[in-house]
Amino acid sequence: MRAIVFEGPGKLGLREVPDPVPGPKEVVIEVAAVGICGTDTHVLDGEFEGTVFPLVPGHEASGTVTALGEGVTNLAVGDRVAINPSTTCGECEYCLTGRGNLCRNWNGLGVVASDGAAAQFLKAPVSNVFKLKPETDLYQAALIEPLACAIRGYDILPRKMGEHYLVYGAGTMGLLMAQLAPRAGAASVTIVDLNESRLDAAREVGIENVYASADDADRDLWDVVIDCTGVIRAIEDGLPRVKAGGTFQHFGVAPVEAKAGYSPFRVYRDEISIVGTMAVLNTFGRAVEMFEAGAIKSVPMISHSFTLDDYNEALDKFRQGTGRKLQIRPNDARSQVL
Known part of the structure; x- marks a missing residue:
């Protein structure tokens, strides 16, 4: 598949990488949209604590399930989903006391040491994948991840x-x-x-x-x-x-x-x-509920979509502060002003 790869601080490229294969309790998702976020620029610039290069960026994502690993029973191929990118060790002091977002081994897909969604397909733990209603707009649903962070802020x-x-x-x-x-x-x-x-x-x-x-x-x-x-x-x-x-x-x-x-x-x-306030903590499911209940006006927030070929252009536009939310749509054929 095609993917954006951050090779090291300040270095990125569009690469052909192996297609992901789901292991036990994992799913593969065809990525519909992934938002560009300020965190992405900090990661690329080497300013985010813990990042391990090379890395496929992208953590605000939505898509459609295409493959299931052994033991996955709550999702089916074809389900529309949003992805919580935060993974934790489950064993440290913070995880064991209900503060997993402070995990000393916290790993964000596309942020620290696991590949993210600026690619045609994404592999994720099933526990991080949240099913959406069939009528939910997949492109707008990429805003669920930042909404989950906002809800944590209010918590x-x-x-x-x-x-x-x-x-x-x-x-x-x-x-x-x-x-x-x-x-x-x-x-x-x-x-x-x-x-x-x-x-x-x-x-x-x-x-x-x-x-x-x-x-x-x-x-x-x-x-x-x-x-x-x-x-x-x-x-x-x-x-x-x-x-x-x-x-x-x-x-x-x-x-x-x-x-x-x-x-x-x-x-x-x-x-x-x-x-x-750090990332999410038991807020992603609530973010899905709030988003699908119409708690935010998402349409005015997204101004442009870009293909993987135009990732550099999207990143430059983000750094310049032009446009609103900018999305990469890895399986689209052309970039668009929305």
């Missing part, structure tokens, strides 16, 4: 009804976090981004308070501030905007060695909570 927030939310970044994760905020009890949601196209997308999915800078908003402080950019300048701008007793959440992925400056005195004096 860990010490939230209350009637709070005011500020979200930095109107990319995929920012749009998902902003759309979920009212369901989590937000009285208002504000989103900021420097990219006008992404601000347009925020308006299309129903966010009313949309600005290029938080200085332009009609509030000075918010109960909850969520950074979905991983950009140090945004983080340093956002933390001082947390109301006393409020919460700042690091959601965006920053480079491993990046440092941000803040006032420890203010965190102490105002009892600011700072929380992180």
